[in-house]
Amino acid sequence: MNSLGEAFAAAWRLIAGFDAELAQVVGLSLQVSLIAVVIATLIGLPIGAMIAVGRFRGRQTLIVLLNALMGLPPVVVGLVVYLLLSRAGPLGNLGILFTPTAMVIAQTVLITPIIAALSRQIIEDAWREYDEQLRSLGARRINAAMTLIWDTRFSLLTILLAGFGRAAAEVGAVMIVGGNIAGVTRVMTTTIALETSKGDLPLALGLGIVLITLVIVLNALAAVIREMALRRYG
Amino acid sequence: MLPLELDQLTFSAGNAAIIRGISARIEAGPRTVILGPNGAGKSVLMRLCHGLLPPTGGRIVWHGAMNGGKSVDVRRHQAMVFQRPVMLRRSALANVMYGLKLAGKSRNQSGLRAMDVLEVVGLAQHAARPARVLSGGEQQRLALARAWALGLDVLFLDEPTANLDPASTQDIENIINAIHASGTKIIMTTHNLGQARRLGDEILFISNGRLMEHTPIDKFFRQPASSEAAAFIKGEMPWQ
Numbered sequence: 102m103n104s105l106g107e108a109f110a111a112a113w114r115l116i117a118g119f120d121a122e123l124a125q126v127v128g129l130s131l132q133v134s135l136i137a138v139v140i141a142t143l144i145g146l147p148i149g150a151m152i153a154v155g156r157f158r159g160r161q162t163l164i165v166l167l168n169a170l171m172g173l174p175p176v177v178v179g180l181v182v183y184l185l186l187s188r189a190g191p192l193g194n195l196g197i198l199f200t201p202t203a204m205v206i207a208q209t210v211l212i213t214p215i216i217a218a219l220s221r222q223i224i225e226d227a228w229r230e231y232d233e234q235l236r237s238l239g240a241r242r243i244n245a246a247m248t249l250i251w252d253t254r255f256s257l258l259t260i261l262l263a264g265f266g267r268a269a270a271e272v273g274a275v276m277i278v279g280g281n282i283a284g285v286t287r288v289m290t291t292t293i294a295l296e297t298s299k300g301d302l303p304l305a306l307g308l309g310i311v312l313i314t315l316v317i318v319l320n321a322l323a324a325v326i327r328e329m330a331l332r333r334y335g
Numbered sequence: 336m337l338p339l340e341l342d343q344l345t346f347s348a349g350n351a352a353i354i355r356g357i358s359a360r361i362e363a364g365p366r367t368v369i370l371g372p373n374g375a376g377k378s379v380l381m382r383l384c385h386g387l388l389p390p391t392g393g394r395i396v397w398h399g400a401m402n403g404g405k406s407v408d409v410r411r412h413q414a415m416v417f418q419r420p421v422m423l424r425r426s427a428l429a430n431v432m433y434g435l436k437l438a439g440k441s442r443n444q445s446g447l448r449a450m451d452v453l454e455v456v457g458l459a460q461h462a463a464r465p466a467r468v469l470s471g472g473e474q475q476r477l478a479l480a481r482a483w484a485l486g487l488d489v490l491f492l493d494e495p496t497a498n499l500d501p502a503s504t505q506d507i508e509n510i511i512n513a514i515h516a517s518g519t520k521i522i523m524t525t526h527n528l529g530q531a532r533r534l535g536d537e538i539l540f541i542s543n544g545r546l547m548e549h550t551p552i553d554k555f556f557r558q559p560a561s562s563e564a565a566a567f568i569k570g571e572m573p574w575q
Contacts, residue, residue, distance in 0.1 A: 233387050234421035238434045238481075239410050248433075252424045334424040335467025 111303030123307055130288040133201055134268035137208035138261055145213045149220030150246040154228055170214030179277030182207040199280035207274035212264040219260045224249045255330035259323040266319050336399040336412045336488040337363035337520055345392035346379055353379045355544040365536030366521040375541045377524040378493050385415045385491050415491040420478035422466035427458055430466045431481045438485055452480040456510055472503025479510050492523035528571045540564045
């Protein structure tokens with residue numbers, strides 16, 4: 102009990118004192134997950150919008166598949182990306198295994214289906230309401246997709262935050278493809294896992310506190326944005 | 336564009352026949368009111384004419400659309416105002432400009448034109464407000480402005496005042512008349528006989544997916560030809 106209390110106190114000292122190692126790990130975490138969210142959005146949002154307004158064969162199957170991919174186990178994603186990037190793998194000559202780039206790739210693979218599937222749902226719901234009006238005004242599908250993305254932008258933003266939360270809190274994929282190398286590929290979740298197994302609780306707890314705070318702040322932000330948008334734009 | 340000819344038009348959804356062989360010729364000029372009880376197929380007929388639904392049988396021909404042998408894009412010459420206006424999540428002005436932009440107008444042109452029509456429908460002071468926070472009547476006026484701005488040959492209106500109070504209804508009817516006066520053909524549905532009488536020049540009376548009569552408004556109310564129309568008038572205005 103006493104040692105737990107000491108660990109908490111030490112964790113607070115690390116956070117309050119902007120401990121260099123802690124700051125470096127948090128910084129890399131944010132950087133990797135932010136880049137992954139941006140790339141996943143650039144890929145996932147157009148896919149989601151296309152499926153939402155498109156009418157083509159196999160659409161329903163694609164939606165089921167996409168929804169299923171939302172639940173991809175991170176360790177499996179890590180394993181597949183690892184195999185692709187390892188020396189013997191098809192992308193081995195890029196030499197990016199055990200670098201932050203590899204971690205960005207793994208997280209992008211993990212959250213692109215989330216962003217595509219959730220944006221598909223939001224855009225399709227809006228499309229039901231807008232469909233006749235937009236067609237009546239002469240909008241083509243591509244115009245309609247752009248209009249719907251713009252009109253649902255606040256709901257879509259909460260999806261991006263959800264994607265970011267998932268990426269930042271995920272441990273399995275980045276552990277495998279990053280290798281958890283101190284000062285290079287060590288992010289919050291992998292550091293927590295390692296330090297806990299080493300018995301160095303202050304750093305693990307400190308990072309845990311930062312991570313939970315981050316997740317709460319993101320969710321609060323999402324709620325505030327939705328609320329504001331609803332009041333302002335109806 | 337006009338005249339608009341419907342030739343044995345049918346529409347079914349699954350096994351349910353909604354429009355059962357309607358033939359009619361709608362000329363330029365008079366305000367046409369499609370009248371009938373709820374569920375008669377008025378809205379579906381209008382969506383077929385506007386091209387939002389593909390007919391399951393028969394033809395829709397815009398005779399005026401053949402211009403010197405070249406066919407005109409009929410979609411560009413007609414608009415529709417719905418029972419519940421769909422407003423984009425942007426300002427009132429931007430909603431009007433949206434339609435103009437799709438029609439290929441430049442930003443400058445559309446800005447001026449949009450402000451003009453907002454002025455005419457009495458919404459100029461709300462131009463910068465988000466469209467979705469306007470009242471129901473204001474949103475419907477905005478929907479009319481958005482359609483009117485396009486400078487069309489034909490305007491379809493589907494029960495445009497069904498959800499509105501009497502004052503808003505009168506605003507909307509005044510605007511519809513102004514659009515008519517500007518030379519746009521008005522084709523609207525209603526189940527409200529008072530409105531049909533105020534706004535209509537000719538009546539297409541629809542019952543159970545069939546066209547029962549197509550007559551000038553006076554004749555329709557004085558001596559309806561079909562028993563369905565007579566019953567409808569009697570049911571709506573039992574004091575007559």
